[in-house]
Amino acid sequence: MIETSEKVDARAIAERIAAVRLRIEAACRRAGRRLDEVTLVGVTKTFPLDVVSAARVAGLRDFGENKAQELAEKAGQAPGVLHGGDLVWHMIGHLQRNKAKDVVAHADLFHALDSPRLAKELDKRAGGEGRVLPCLVQVNVSGEASKFGLDPDALYPFLDSLHEHANLQILGLMTLAEPTDDAQDVRPQFRLLRELAEGYPAGPRVEMRHLSMGMSGDFEVAVEEGATLVRVGSALFGPRTYE
Numbered sequence: 001m002i003e004t005s006e007k008v009d010a011r012a013i014a015e016r017i018a019a020v021r022l023r024i025e026a027a028c029r030r031a032g033r034r035l036d037e038v039t040l041v042g043v044t045k046t047f048p049l050d051v052v053s054a055a056r057v058a059g060l061r062d063f064g065e066n067k068a069q070e071l072a073e074k075a076g077q078a079p080g081v082l083h084g085g086d087l088v089w090h091m092i093g094h095l096q097r098n099k100a101k102d103v104v105a106h107a108d109l110f111h112a113l114d115s116p117r118l119a120k121e122l123d124k125r126a127g128g129e130g131r132v133l134p135c136l137v138q139v140n141v142s143g144e145a146s147k148f149g150l151d152p153d154a155l156y157p158f159l160d161s162l163h164e165h166a167n168l169q170i171l172g173l174m175t176l177a178e179p180t181d182d183a184q185d186v187r188p189q190f191r192l193l194r195e196l197a198e199g200y201p202a203g204p205r206v207e208m209r210h211l212s213m214g215m216s217g218d219f220e221v222a223v224e225e226g227a228t229l230v231r232v233g234s235a236l237f238g239p240r241t242y243e
């Protein structure tokens with residue numbers, strides 16, 4: 001599942017990380033935000049662990065994977081804070097209930113909570129491991145363009161229902177915007193996610209601290225609209241041969 005590396009170009013990775021950081025900084029300046037409000041999550045899916053190592057040398061600490069199995073493989077070798085390491089592992093992809101175990105075992109933050117049944121399973125597993133799993137709820141702000149995520153209308157009832165899950169801590173919202181040639185087109189989608197987060201009252205289990213939005217093609221617009229976590233893959237690590 002993980003490609004074996006021919007040779008990882010550590011210098012190119014370091015240069016791309018620096019370039020993306022500069023673009024985040026410029027977007028923060030335009031929006032009057034502080035740079036330390038935004039965390040760059042390097043999406044290393046399909047790339048080997050050597051790529052994680054090279055990015056780590058270049059100062060990156062947050063890494064994202066979209067498959068539970070690949071997350072478990074990499075986080076097992078390069079531990080996150082959950083296991084006393086210095087990396088932060090983000091599970092950013094859709095999760096099937098039968099893989100919940102891997103996420104509870106390895107993810108420092110799960111971005112894609114999107115159903116009551118998954119919440120129940122994760123809560124049970126997290127309880128079994130004696131941990132609280134920090135989660136973001138995925139919202140579908142693009143209409144039919146996305147397969148996953150809750151409809152905006154269903155978000156607040158879902159958040160209300162999570163109060164019964166003592167082993168889940170909801171820290172915000174996540175979305176995937178519609179793929180487009182002009183990132184400005186998706187600004188209203190990012191804005192909607194922010195407004196949904198701002199409109200929900202904080203409680204013991206839910207605190208809208210994070211907005212996970214923005215990828216290689218649209219992270220600057222996402223930062224301008226309030227993203228605290230941007231999930232960037234190809235702009236840092238090059239094109240992927242498969243998803």
Ligand SMILES: *Cc1c(COP(=O)(O)O)cnc(C)c1O
Pocket residue numbers: 043045066092093176215216217231232233234235
């Ligand atoms: C792959 C992926 C990304 C990163 O995509 P790029 O366009 O390569 O930056 C971000 N978020 C999710 C959920 C992904 O699966």
